[in-house]
Amino acid sequence: xxxxxxxxxxxxxxxxxxxxxxxRQTAPPKEERKPWPAREERIPLPQIPLPPGAVEELVLENDxxxxxxxxxxxxxxxxxxxxxxxxxxxxxxxxxxxxxxxPEGMEIDLDGKNFQSTLDETAKKAVFGWQDSERGFKIVKTxxxxxxxxxxxCVIETENLPLGSExxxxxxKGIGTKGNNIEQLVFFKGELQEQFKQxxxxxxxxxxxxxxxxxKKDLIxxxxxxxxxLGGMFKDDxxxxxxxxxxxxxIIYAGPGNVxxxxxxxxxxxxxIGQDYHLSSAVKVSTWGYLSVGLGNxxxxxxxxxxxxxxxxxxxxxxxxxxxxxxxxKQFESMQRMQVVQPxxxxxxxxxxxxxxxxxxxxxxxxxxxxINPMAGCLPMLxxxxxxxxxxxxxxxxxxxxxxxxxxxxxxxxxNIPLLLLLGGAMFLQQRISRKAQPAxxxxxxxxxxQFFPIFIIxxxxxxxxxxxxxxxxxxxxxxxxxxxxxxxxxLPSPAKVGR
Numbered sequence: 446x447x448x449x450x451x452x453x454x455x456x457x458x459x460x461x462x463x464x465x466x467x468x469r470q471t472a473p474p475k476e477e478r479k480p481w482p483a484r485e486e487r488i489p490l491p492q493i494p495l496p497p498g499a500v501e502e503l504v505l506e507n508d509x510x511x512x513x514x515x516x517x518x519x520x521x522x523x524x525x526x527x528x529x530x531x532x533x534x535x536x537x538x539x540x541x542x543x544x545x546x547x548p549e550g551m552e553i554d555l556d557g558k559n560f561q562s563t564l565d566e567t568a569k570k571a572v573f574g575w576q577d578s579e580r581g582f583k584i585v586k587t588x589x590x591x592x593x594x595x596x597x598x599c600v601i602e603t604e605n606l607p608l609g610s611e612x613x614x615x616x617x618k619g620i621g622t623k624g625n626n627i628e629q630l631v632f633f634k635g636e637l638q639e640q641f642k643q644x645x646x647x648x649x650x651x652x653x654x655x656x657x658x659x660x661k662k663d664l665i666x667x668x669x670x671x672x673x674x675l676g677g678m679f680k681d682d683x684x685x686x687x688x689x690x691x692x693x694x695x696i697i698y699a700g701p702g703n704v705x706x707x708x709x710x711x712x713x714x715x716x717x718i719g720q721d722y723h724l725s726s727a728v729k730v731s732t733w734g735y736l737s738v739g740l741g742n743x744x745x746x747x748x749x750x751x752x753x754x755x756x757x758x759x760x761x762x763x764x765x766x767x768x769x770x771x772x773x774x775k776q777f778e779s780m781q782r783m784q785v786v787q788p789x790x791x792x793x794x795x796x797x798x799x800x801x802x803x804x805x806x807x808x809x810x811x812x813x814x815x816x817i818n819p820m821a822g823c824l825p826m827l828x829x830x831x832x833x834x835x836x837x838x839x840x841x842x843x844x845x846x847x848x849x850x851x852x853x854x855x856x857x858x859x860x861n862i863p864l865l866l867l868l869g870g871a872m873f874l875q876q877r878i879s880r881k882a883q884p885a886x887x888x889x890x891x892x893x894x895x896q897f898f899p900i901f902i903i904x905x906x907x908x909x910x911x912x913x914x915x916x917x918x919x920x921x922x923x924x925x926x927x928x929x930x931x932x933x934x935x936x937l938p939s940p941a942k943v944g945r
Contacts, residue, residue: 505570509526516561518555539617540616542555583604598694599697602691627659629656631649665698665702669722703842736832756851759919769833774931860907869903
């Protein structure tokens with residue numbers, strides 16, 4: 446049993462270290478967001494014009510992003526991901542470009558025009574306006590950043606454009622400084638088209654809901670129209686969507702290729718227009734990723750009727766450990782049987798310590814006599830660990846921003862010291878129960894090694910999100926209950942009887 450426990454501890458610590466310090470992405474605190482303007486509301490142009498030729502920079506930030514705009518063209522100069530420290534727009538390239546096309550074939554390059562600009566840091570909103578004094582054209586571009594993730598809402602408003610005019614909202618080709626392994630995506634007539642599977646076209650007519658780029662499994666950029674755009678295009682240096690309405694609204698997501706982060710942007714679209722845009726289908730999921738997505742969807746299922754992510758985590762943990770309980774019971778039973786025959790095995794080891802081959806034969810005879818499989822204690826654990834670690838990974842990267850509080854915990858995406866101390870106490874209790882189930886000869890050595898383990902765990906986990914802590918604490922309580930139940934109900938012979 447000592448070896449199995451040590452193996453489990455070592456594997457757990459390795460996974461914790463890897464996921465905590467290499468792949469960790471915690472969810473920052475949620476801030477109250479002001480509602481978006483109604484569709485009919487018109488945003489007035491700023492009254493103070495920029496000096497001729499001047500270019501102003503404006504910055505919007507939340508806990509995930511730092512977005513830098515320039516007044517020339519009202520474009521995005523930088524889209525910086527804070528958690529992964531990645532820049533999604535290459536140097537001297539710009540996102541959210543806007544070009545205007547008039548019915549007579551004239552093109553007005555708005556990317557070269559200086560827009561009047563205002564910034565509201567409290568509402569996380571930037572407003573840009575441009576007006577053609579000769580023809581009376583007026584364009585207002587508003588961008589508002591959501592607090593919950595790597596996405597925002599862009600509103601385009603026009604005045605006095607001739608009938609039949611259209612404008613193109615564009616984004617540069619490529620993600621960051623890397624142009625390789627970029628795949629074009631388009632959601633056209635209710636189906637996702639991927640460049641490396643079905644193939645994508647250069648031009649699309651009506652029926653496009655969103656377009657995007659995907660860089661391997663890491664990063665995604667999505668431009669989604671909340672109206673029915675005239676179409677879209679993939680060009681050599683840029684891509685984007687076409688529209689001609691007096692007012693149009695767009696959701697821009699640019700961030701990690703995480704199903705549940707992209708889902709938040711999709712939820713915003715559902716709230717705004719009542720439609721499912723299936724943005725999560727843009728994420729490329731690996732074989733192990735399907736298990737992560739499956740467990741995450743079960744978590745969302747529990748959340749759908751509990752309306753509390755803390756309760757959803759508890760229910761999901763109970764479900765997982767309940768499903769794995771037959772393997773757990775088999776593992777504990779195998780460990781107990783191994784404990785019972787330890788005196789007999791030690792006697793054999795002492796008698797045949799100079800004859801390794803004979804020692805193995807005699808030990809196998811003991812296993813056969815007592816119907817023990819020496820690997821039975823390890824195999825169930827090896828089956829359980831991948832599932833449990835995937836669940837841990839899901840919770841580590843899950844955005845709880847929709848409803849982050851639970852009991853006294855204000856934000857499941859942030860660490861919580863009281864919960865961590867409770868976890869340390871629960872693990873200490875688990876050790877006590879485990880030691881009582883061991884023979885006295887084994888208790889002393891194990892006790893010395895394990896007495897500082899809860900403290901070590903507290904040090905390791907102190908910065909993890911509370912959502913992971915809730916899972917870890919619940920699973921520890923379940924393990925304590927399982928050990929207590931198995932210890933109470935066992936009817937195995939005592940070591941004394943075996944030695945006779």
